[in-house]
Amino acid sequence: MRIDVISIFPEYFAPLDVSLIGKARERGILDVHLHQLRDWAHDVHRTVDDTPYGGGPGMVMKPEPWGEAIDTVLAAGPGAQPRIIVPTPSGVPFTQKLAMEYAREPWLLFTPARYEGIDSRVMAEYGSRMRVDEVSIGDYVLAGGEVAVLVMVEAVGRLLPGVLGNAHSAVDDSFAPGAMENLLEGPVHTKPPEWRGREVPEILLSGHHGKIARWRRDEALRRTAKNRPELLSTLDPESLDKHDRQV
């Protein structure tokens, strides 16, 4: 997968050199290209923003630098069209389902904005010839979209084949489709079996996989009921056996 990011703070993406994503890049699973938007702002101050038409607070990012930057990336890209992803609090919610959809794409172009956002004509222009998604990582306001890009690249990158050491850990994720869909993961334990007087639940040491799976699902249901009760209502009643209903 190729990922391009255009930003006035490309240094924000240093974390993409480390850990899981860094290794995926070294192994050629992920090909990340960073671009400094100001390289396409030709005035002496390399201006990328201006006051909003119609008045109002803050500044809006100018269309010209974005248009030239995106055109350059499109021309240098692997051909075909990228999926453009615009991080914004006004976007659709970023979910595990959307991460999985993006993980199947050959090329993603992220356009994180600062200030009040990008002149809306830019995405209207590209939206007429390729997929442009406005996506939000949460109902709060960040100073810019760069952090949201880091979140999305990590959520998508870890799903790419070969990135996660143990392929199963993505399948068992909270929100992963299947048995865990819309359920939060329950508690986890490792050695030692007793720590400060607290013992690991006996069932986990029993080696009885059926009972362990049952216990884990019960704990997932309990945690979901406690932290995200609204998700329980999304569970398909058919998927809840009579034991579940007692939890």
Ligand SMILES: Nc1ncccc1[N+](=O)[O-]
């Ligand atoms: N929440 C956000 N705030 C600012 C920019 C982008 C954002 N987001 O969720 O993608």
